[in-house]
Amino acid sequence: MFKIFVEPNDLFLNEVKYIWTIFAFNKGINFIFIDSKDTSDISIGGDSDYTINVSNEFYKLLWEEKYFHTFHFKDKCMIEVAGKPDYLSTAFYMISCIQEINHSRHDEFNRFPYAESYQCKFNNVTQNLVQDCFDKLYESIEILRTIPVKKTKTAIFLSHDIDIIYGSILQDSYHLLKKGKVVGFTEMILKNMMRYPYWLNMIEIMDIESKYGFKSTFFWLVNKGRVSANLSNSDYDINNSKVRATMREIEKRGFFNGLHKSAANTGFDEELKTLNLLNINSNRYHYVKFNPSIDFKNIEDAGIKLDCTLGFAEGPGFRNSYGMPYRPYNLKERRAFNFVECPLNIMDTTFHHYKKSGADAAYKFSVKDKLSEDLVANKPAFMDVK
Ligand SMILES: [Zn+2]
Numbered sequence: 001m002f003k004i005f006v007e008p009n010d011l012f013l014n015e016v017k018y019i020w021t022i023f024a025f026n027k028g029i030n031f032i033f034i035d036s037k038d039t040s041d042i043s044i045g046g047d048s049d050y051t052i053n054v055s056n057e058f059y060k061l062l063w064e065e066k067y068f069h070t071f072h073f074k075d076k077c078m079i080e081v082a083g084k085p086d087y088l089s090t091a092f093y094m095i096s097c098i099q100e101i102n103h104s105r106h107d108e109f110n111r112f113p114y115a116e117s118y119q120c121k122f123n124n125v126t127q128n129l130v131q132d133c134f135d136k137l138y139e140s141i142e143i144l145r146t147i148p149v150k151k152t153k154t155a156i157f158l159s160h161d162i163d164i165i166y167g168s169i170l171q172d173s174y175h176l177l178k179k180g181k182v183v184g185f186t187e188m189i190l191k192n193m194m195r196y197p198y199w200l201n202m203i204e205i206m207d208i209e210s211k212y213g214f215k216s217t218f219f220w221l222v223n224k225g226r227v228s229a230n231l232s233n234s235d236y237d238i239n240n241s242k243v244r245a246t247m248r249e250i251e252k253r254g255f256f257n258g259l260h261k262s263a264a265n266t267g268f269d270e271e272l273k274t275l276n277l278l279n280i281n282s283n284r285y286h287y288v289k290f291n292p293s294i295d296f297k298n299i300e301d302a303g304i305k306l307d308c309t310l311g312f313a314e315g316p317g318f319r320n321s322y323g324m325p326y327r328p329y330n331l332k333e334r335r336a337f338n339f340v341e342c343p344l345n346i347m348d349t350t351f352h353h354y355k356k357s358g359a360d361a362a363y364k365f366s367v368k369d370k371l372s373e374d375l376v377a378n379k380p381a382f383m384d385v386k
Helices: 013-027 054-064 086-093 131-141 142-146 168-178 182-193 201-209 242-251 268-274 290-299 348-353 357-366 372-378
Strands: 002-006 031-034 042-046 159-162 217-221 227-228 256-261 284-285
Touching: 002 013, 013 086, 013 131, 054 086, 086 131, 131 142, 159 201, 159 256, 201 217, 201 242, 217 242, 217 284, 242 256, 256 268, 268 290
Parallel strands: 002 031, 002 042, 159 217, 217 256, 256 284
Antiparallel strands: none
16 A cells, blocks of 8 residues: 655645546555655655656646646647656646637537647547556656556447437438348338338347447437437437337346437436436437536536547547546546546547548558557457446
8 A cells, every 4th residue: 555645735736636546546556645745655746855746837827727738738748847747747637638628619519629639739649648648657656666567458338329210211222222232222121111210220239249248338319300400319209119129128138228418408307307217327428519628517417427428529539638437527626526437439420421431441440559459459348337
């Protein structure tokens, strides 16, 4: 058990304790915070008298509401203190999505655009930079190297947003006919004529995933129809008997149902009431349309235990430069939220809508990625949402 002392400086005390806790969890370090520097194993503070030195300047800027990355990352993505990397402050800045707070430029869906991010400016969206900070911090502290490094098996959270279930005629017929699959085309037309929604195909999806030992989560929209000129919710009625039967089958097989928070102005309470299912612990915002600095609070207030929205719609990668689930930070109240955010790394819409490319490009992206090599080598476990 390591004894950790953090300088009781109101400028950064809570924030340093928060990011240290995530670091320690990442590395499997057992620790307690203590009040005496003299008896500590590791001390953290704002000058060179401490084992780990954090930047006073960074926190001063933060409390002056200088949130955007141009204040902190001038020519590289690293906050420095006395000419050396400040890994804790850098990790805190990135993991907490601070670049997005109060940012004025948004895209057509009112989202923080990838083009505005430091990940775009420095071309590093596919890098797990917070993990790099943690690895380097760990290596830089001699006393930590006496304990074995925690090895965590790679885990994937596999999920499906159920936006449309009747929309297959137009989209599928084009693909099937293009590929010359007349039998598939006929079957699809027949199913749609019999009014069976062709994309209410969760049984087939579960069959495939079960073959590979995966369990996934299906996020359902409770609001139907158009919201505005460019925003639509689902094309199905959440109380349709076939939809409800599918939900029951999902639960029966040990898969999971979650809420796909709609783009309408309804609150979580109302949507969860309409969904009317027990065991709803998880959520993802439709269109990835959310603002972490506002909506994290709404997620917590709703009692959601796991949110899975944190990703960029325009490209695969890390929106907060971290590839692990974590408890986000409430900067206003200076404490961790009490739910877990699981980063969204790869989304199908990114490829077929934003990048105008198909499954082949998505596959190529994932196999050239270091993460995927790791996945292939380690045969990942699936993440349970409970
Ligand atoms: Zn959606």
